[in-house]
Amino acid sequence: MEDLYKLLKFKAPEPPYSGSIIKVKIGALKDEGGTRSKVITIGGEKNFPFFSIEEEIKPALALQILDEPINIPKQILTEVGEAINDPIEWAKICVNKFKSELLAIKLISTHPVFGVKSKVKFKETLERIIKVIDVPLIICAPGSDEKDAEVLEEAAKIAKGEKCILASATLTNNYKRIADAARKYDHLVVAETDCDPALQKSLNEHLLDSDLPANQIIIDPTSAALGLGIEYSISIIEQLKQAALKGDKSLQMPIACIRAPICSWSAREAWIEDSRFGSAEDRGILWETVTALSLFIAGANLLVLMNPKALIELKKLFKS
Amino acid sequence: MSKPSPITVYNLLPKKNCGECKVSSCMAFALKLIEGEAEIEECPYLNEEQKLKLVSIISPQIKAVSFGKNRLIIGGERALHRHELRFFHPTAITINVSDMLAKEEIKERCLAIKNFKVERAGEKFEIDGIAVTADSVNEEKFKEAVKIVRENSNLPLVLCSLNPKIIQSGVEEVSEEKPILCSAKTDTLKSFIELSKKYACPIALESSELNELRLMAKKAEGLEILLSIDGSFEKPFELLSNVITIRRCGIEEKMREFSHPILINLSLIRKKSLIQEKFFEPFLASMLIVRYANLLILHSIAIEALLPIFILRQSIYANPRAPSTVPSGLYEVGKPNGNSPVLLTTNYALTYYLVMGDLESSKINCYLLVLDTQGMSVLNALAGKLLYPESIKKLIKDSGVEKKVSHRKLIIPGGIAKLKGEIEEATEWTAIVGPEDSSELPIFLKKHFLQ
Numbered sequence: 001m002e003d004l005y006k007l008l009k010f011k012a013p014e015p016p017y018s019g020s021i022i023k024v025k026i027g028a029l030k031d032e033g034g035t036r037s038k039v040i041t042i043g044g045e046k047n048f049p050f051f052s053i054e055e056e057i058k059p060a061l062a063l064q065i066l067d068e069p070i071n072i073p074k075q076i077l078t079e080v081g082e083a084i085n086d087p088i089e090w091a092k093i094c095v096n097k098f099k100s101e102l103l104a105i106k107l108i109s110t111h112p113v114f115g116v117k118s119k120v121k122f123k124e125t126l127e128r129i130i131k132v133i134d135v136p137l138i139i140c141a142p143g144s145d146e147k148d149a150e151v152l153e154e155a156a157k158i159a160k161g162e163k164c165i166l167a168s169a170t171l172t173n174n175y176k177r178i179a180d181a182a183r184k185y186d187h188l189v190v191a192e193t194d195c196d197p198a199l200q201k202s203l204n205e206h207l208l209d210s211d212l213p214a215n216q217i218i219i220d221p222t223s224a225a226l227g228l229g230i231e232y233s234i235s236i237i238e239q240l241k242q243a244a245l246k247g248d249k250s251l252q253m254p255i256a257c258i259r260a261p262i263c264s265w266s267a268r269e270a271w272i273e274d275s276r277f278g279s280a281e282d283r284g285i286l287w288e289t290v291t292a293l294s295l296f297i298a299g300a301n302l303l304v305l306m307n308p309k310a311l312i313e314l315k316k317l318f319k320s
Numbered sequence: 321m322s323k324p325s326p327i328t329v330y331n332l333l334p335k336k337n338c339g340e341c342k343v344s345s346c347m348a349f350a351l352k353l354i355e356g357e358a359e360i361e362e363c364p365y366l367n368e369e370q371k372l373k374l375v376s377i378i379s380p381q382i383k384a385v386s387f388g389k390n391r392l393i394i395g396g397e398r399a400l401h402r403h404e405l406r407f408f409h410p411t412a413i414t415i416n417v418s419d420m421l422a423k424e425e426i427k428e429r430c431l432a433i434k435n436f437k438v439e440r441a442g443e444k445f446e447i448d449g450i451a452v453t454a455d456s457v458n459e460e461k462f463k464e465a466v467k468i469v470r471e472n473s474n475l476p477l478v479l480c481s482l483n484p485k486i487i488q489s490g491v492e493e494v495s496e497e498k499p500i501l502c503s504a505k506t507d508t509l510k511s512f513i514e515l516s517k518k519y520a521c522p523i524a525l526e527s528s529e530l531n532e533l534r535l536m537a538k539k540a541e542g543l544e545i546l547l548s549i550d551g552s553f554e555k556p557f558e559l560l561s562n563v564i565t566i567r568r569c570g571i572e573e574k575m576r577e578f579s580h581p582i583l584i585n586l587s588l589i590r591k592k593s594l595i596q597e598k599f600f601e602p603f604l605a606s607m608l609i610v611r612y613a614n615l616l617i618l619h620s621i622a623i624e625a626l627l628p629i630f631i632l633r634q635s636i637y638a639n640p641r642a643p644s645t646v647p648s649g650l651y652e653v654g655k656p657n658g659n660s661p662v663l664l665t666t667n668y669a670l671t672y673y674l675v676m677g678d679l680e681s682s683k684i685n686c687y688l689l690v691l692d693t694q695g696m697s698v699l700n701a702l703a704g705k706l707l708y709p710e711s712i713k714k715l716i717k718d719s720g721v722e723k724k725v726s727h728r729k730l731i732i733p734g735g736i737a738k739l740k741g742e743i744e745e746a747t748e749w750t751a752i753v754g755p756e757d758s759s760e761l762p763i764f765l766k767k768h769f770l771q
Binding site for chain 1: 401402403529530531534554555556557560561564565568569572573597598599600602603606607610611622623624625627628629631632635636638640668670674697699700703704757759
């Protein structure tokens with residue numbers, strides 16, 4: 001009996017699923033109609049992360065900047081310094097100094113309430129970012145039902161052919177216009193909902209119905225960070241991924257968490273300067289990273305961070 | 321996860337619908353048994369044969385193990401993903417105490433462990449146990465350390481040494497308390513099995529190789545066992561992958577040798593690897609809480625590192641079927657009167673406790689209206705259509721707040737600012753948009769209501 005056990009080479013159980021996640025390529029090289037120096041592919045998996053022993057998996061990690069410094073957590077102000085006031089400089093720091101392989105830019109200046117700068121300026125900013133920065137880009141709308149489609153249409157045109165991620169289309173912000181812009185100018189679209197599998201499925205189906213190919217869609221089903229209902233985020237990711245792996249074609253797109261890690265700054269424990277809770281700097285790093293790691297382990301393929309130190313720490317972990 | 325059918329379970333029950341189990345019918349009891357919310361013993365009319373059959377059908381795939389003075393339970397899990405059922409027994413978080421420390425240092429560390437207390441959303445975070453570690457590799461020194469720890473703490477213990485003689489010297493000090501003996505390797509397994517039988521203590525089995533671990537578990541069958549990976553911490557994801565494989569074998573494949581709780585000693589990172597990064601321990605702890613560790617031994621008691629781990633554990637082990645809620649209705653903060661401000665929030669426990677904490681710290685007397693959003697936070701409730709003008713109108717009417725205050729002004733969360741107009745139309749109250757983060761409430765209230 002003992003010998004028999006010794007002879008066996010232990011194997012992980014076969015995945016119980018028959019489906020797989022679609023591969024989505026972010027960014028376009030020169031010979032592909034873009035100007036990026038490299039591209040990043042996410043998706044392709046047939047099981048949850050680390051459920052099969054052989055595979056080596058890493059999430060795609062991005063840093064986010066804002067085109068206008070509104071409500072920036074103190075710790076990020078400290079890390080980025082003066083450059084926070086100039087999106088081009090801030091972007092350069094993220095990519096050149098902190099080695100971010102993807103860059104997200106949120107065009108918050110176009111928000112009807114929060115934005116202050118001239119509404120035309122964002123185009124100029126984006127044009128310069130595309131010239132100066134050569135990593136794949138995530139272009140984030142301001143998060144306004146009224147402005148998102150218009151801003152993403154303009155952005156899609158400016159970034160024509162670059163295969164950027166347009167974030168995000170929702171059920172209430174004219175997703176069809178955003179999908180059309182992505183098709184016309186060759187970009188990807190994030191389908192965004194809030195912790196509801198039925199709504200996510202419905203939005204994905206609407207996007208597919210508007211003739212956007214499935215490999216141009218990424219889903220962002222969650223915004224809840226650590227201490228703010230991260231269990232909802234984890235469970236929604238697991239539910240969607242499980243349904244996709246079981247074969248639901250309308251859910252087989254990779255998952256991006258564009259909002260959740262950054263939302264962790266809304267948790268008071270992430271920033272409050274209170275000696276009873278220990279080092280505020282470390283908490284700031286841990287809140288983004290623990291949120292990001294938990295969502296990655298649950299099945300997220302792409303994570304967007306804001307704190308450069310969070311990126312550095314996660315990179316160390318994934319290099320090990 | 322495969323669940324037994326309710327009919328299969330129902331057919332083994334007496335079908336008397338007597339209600340003595342405090343559930344209205346045998347069918348409802350069957351459902352509760354399947355969900356892990358009721359115990360077989362609660363039915364008084366089952367014979368031994370029926371009980372055995374039921375146990376084989378509804379027992380958790382992962383066995384439960386209890387340890388320590390208060391018999392803390394770990395394991396007893398049934399699902400790989402929390403949405404499929406729920407996770408039952410939160411990962412025990414223990415802290416190591418080395419026997420190389422001087423007596424006073426051990427006392428201090430015990431005190432620091434005892435003093436770690438944080439309250440959040442109605443739950444107290446406290447360290448669950450102490451792992452006394454025989455770094456000295458000396459029987460007398462370990463025995464002494466266990467004694468000092470016992471004199472200074474009541475927490476459940478894990479005794480850590482690879483040498484069974486050293487373990488024995490320690491367990492003799494606390495033999496009545498059922499410490500976990502951690503851990504046996506293939507060459508010491510026999511001695512550990514004897515210790516486990518002699519002192520009725522659970523043993524942890526450790527290997528870096530899953531097949532070897534399986535063979536050890538086979539040999540120790542019948543005892544209370546924990547499984548441990550002697551991982552190379554330079555490859556954290558290999559460790560994680562092994563933990564996941566063990567749990568998948570236990571639940572998906574029903575492999576008996578792997579249907580035990582999992583113990584991971586992260587305090588070894590400092591000793592065994594070149595990695596000295598301070599975030600490595602919380603990173604690994606977080607991933608292992610999401611994926612199946614039932615007991616963790618940590619080194620750091622820095623609150624900034626432990627806080628996210630405890631909050632993550634609280635979240636993961638929350639019952640997804642029953643979101644943590646507080647009763648809806650009207651709450652008083654301080655001693656409000658007819659002119660006091662009235663605020664609105666949701667009945668998600670976390671939201672409620674945060675808002676209440678901030679209102680209390682503002683020292684302003686006021687009323688808080690708590691809306692039933694089925695345990696959703698403000699933004700999720702808004703997205704999920706559980707927070708809307710008509711529901712607020714009904715809450716105002718039902719809560720009796722209109723008799724308590726003479727004004728008609730409601731402070732609404734900043735996150736639902738866009739509903740201001742509709743709320744005013746439905747309730748005929750003036751809606752004042754408050755801050756998005758409740759931490760700004762004290763300043764907001766002082767500015768608007770204390771002039």
